[in-house]
Amino acid sequence: MPSDNVDSISGRFSETWKERPEAALGVPFLNYIKDNISNSFLPFSEFVFIAKKNNIEDVNVVMNVLNFFSGDWIKLLCIGYEYIDPDGDVVFELDEQQVHDVFHGKINPITHSFDESIYSKIFVYYYPSKHAKNIFREGV
Numbered sequence: 001m002p003s004d005n006v007d008s009i010s011g012r013f014s015e016t017w018k019e020r021p022e023a024a025l026g027v028p029f030l031n032y033i034k035d036n037i038s039n040s041f042l043p044f045s046e047f048v049f050i051a052k053k054n055n056i057e058d059v060n061v062v063m064n065v066l067n068f069f070s071g072d073w074i075k076l077l078c079i080g081y082e083y084i085d086p087d088g089d090v091v092f093e094l095d096e097q098q099v100h101d102v103f104h105g106k107i108n109p110i111t112h113s114f115d116e117s118i119y120s121k122i123f124v125y126y127y128p129s130k131h132a133k134n135i136f137r138e139g140v
Contacts, residue, residue, distance in 0.1 A: 024054050025065045034136045042126040076132040080125050
């Protein structure tokens, strides 16, 4: 991994996306991550909201940027999954085995049985990586 600081990350991001719509989201997403560096929950919906404030409506563009920031090159974001039942009464974070069971067998983490509608109860979220915390806390 190259020596990272906010300027090098922003530069690499701009170089990667050039004139594509993703380029408009690099700095706003970096600012959001920096401003929320102590949070352990950065909802996908918040990134969509930031994109819309920057006139980006395409969720695929948001996903491309999140994939960039959670990929091997920089790893500013880690990915988590949570189960939310339809009534919103039960909410909990899934561990690796539960995520595997959901996406490979449609197994409900509450009932441990097959659930055809399980995908509608699983939501992705992000959280700052240790690398991001080092960059933004130290002001590198």
